[in-house]
Amino acid sequence: xxxxxxxxxxxxxxxxxxVVESHGQQLLVEDGAGRRVPxxxxxxxxxxxxxxxxxxxxxxxxxxxGIVFELKPRRATLARLATSGGSxxxxxxxxxxxxxxxxxxxxxWFIVDRYLASAAWCSIDALIACNKSEVATAHAIATExxxxxAIGYPIVHTxxxxxxxxxxxxxxxxxxxxxxxxxxxxxxxSLLNALAPxxxxxxxxxxxxxxxxxxxxxxxxxxxxxxxxxxxDSPGVRDYAPPLPxxxxxxxxxxxxxxxxxxxxxxDCLHSAEPGCAVxxxxxxxAIHPRRFESFRRLVALARELAERRxxxxxxRPSGRIR
Ligand SMILES: Nc1nc2c(ncn2[C@@H]2O[C@H](COP(=O)(O)OP(=O)(O)O)[C@@H](O)[C@H]2O)c(=O)[nH]1
Ligand SMILES: [Mg+2]
Ligand SMILES: [Zn+2]
Numbered sequence: 001x002x003x004x005x006x007x008x009x010x011x012x013x014x015x016x017x018x019v020v021e022s023h024g025q026q027l028l029v030e031d032g033a034g035r036r037v038p039x040x041x042x043x044x045x046x047x048x049x050x051x052x053x054x055x056x057x058x059x060x061x062x063x064x065x066g067i068v069f070e071l072k073p074r075r076a077t078l079a080r081l082a083t084s085g086g087s088x089x090x091x092x093x094x095x096x097x098x099x100x101x102x103x104x105x106x107x108x109w110f111i112v113d114r115y116l117a118s119a120a121w122c123s124i125d126a127l128i129a130c131n132k133s134e135v136a137t138a139h140a141i142a143t144e145x146x147x148x149x150a151i152g153y154p155i156v157h158t159x160x161x162x163x164x165x166x167x168x169x170x171x172x173x174x175x176x177x178x179x180x181x182x183x184x185x186x187x188x189x190s191l192l193n194a195l196a197p198x199x200x201x202x203x204x205x206x207x208x209x210x211x212x213x214x215x216x217x218x219x220x221x222x223x224x225x226x227x228x229x230x231x232x233d234s235p236g237v238r239d240y241a242p243p244l245p246x247x248x249x250x251x252x253x254x255x256x257x258x259x260x261x262x263x264x265x266x267x268d269c270l271h272s273a274e275p276g277c278a279v280x281x282x283x284x285x286x287a288i289h290p291r292r293f294e295s296f297r298r299l300v301a302l303a304r305e306l307a308e309r310r311x312x313x314x315x316x317r318p319s320g321r322i323r
Contacts, residue, residue: 012057019052020222039066050220051092076122087243100182102132113295117253118242131187133157160190174228184236244303
């Protein structure tokens with residue numbers, strides 16, 4: 001901790017700002033004029049993530065580094081499940097999630113499903129960007145993508161080597177605060193660079209031996225796009241587990257399952273062994289894709305496990321948590 005100087009004890013005038021990059025104590029805050037100011041946090045209890053809206057100020061007029069004093073209430077927050085079973089925010093105040101997949105590395109569709117479910121639970125829009133669409137093997141994932149298109153998710157085919165897809169993606173990002181998520185190596189940082197060349201995000205070659213992307217992006221960073229909208233590049237993942245809602249609410253993360261559930265005999269049907277379950281009937285008819293149903297079942301099992309682990313008397317923790 002830096003000891004506050006005499007001057008910094010004077011209460012500064014506070015202004016609204018937005019965290020565009022956060023490395024623990026060191027932050028970049030965008031002010032009302034779009035300038036990015038290096039800041040630090042006031043006190044140890046304050047924790048912020050990219051996208052957070054804050055109140056900040058300069059401790060003294062001549063000091064270059066600002067201080068963030070206050071975190072404003074969060075709207076839709078993308079979070080991950082912490083090992084403790086709690087929720088760990090990744091990015092705050094989103095309006096849209098872009099799940100980026102590519103033919104190489106091969107998609108793990110369970111990860112895609114978990115991101116899409118997360119988006120649904122925080123009531124934000126979601127779409128799939130299929131990047132590297134110019135490579136010869138791109139057709140290999142067309143069948144899976146068609147499943148998502150049929151559910152209603154917009155699919156944008158992009159290539160950072162060709163313009164038309166990038167323009168289509170830019171059109172989708174206009175007016176939204178979006179985050180790029182997905183496995184390492186799918187081209188999230190390359191897409192950001194294609195959309196906002198001044199971002200100069202570090203990208204990396206896929207290691208040929210494993211065909212797994214390596215983690216190049218270490219923290220979420222927000223960029224304003226000249227074409228409109230804000231875009232957050234996030235670190236790639238090998239896996240992703242979202243914080244889970246109550247068991248009965250898991251289905252709301254799966255558009256087609258929630259839709260079919262209206263036909264179940266019991267209103268509180270969990271689509272496991274209940275008679276007259278329209279969801280399982282739809283899976284049997286292939287109207288719901290079996291893998292999507294398996295994704296759903298895995299999350300129900302995890303939600304149940306977490307509910308059993310959670311001490312019953314503890315009140316729910318506020319803010320930043322996906323309900
Ligand atoms: N063929 C092809 N390669 C791409 C495309 N976009 C990104 N890449 C490559 O994919 C690798 C991973 O890109 P990167 O942006 O670091 O992925 P990230 O981990 O998702 O951020 C790099 O070698 C990029 O050059 C694309 O549209 N086509
Ligand atoms: Mg990256
Ligand atoms: Zn049912």
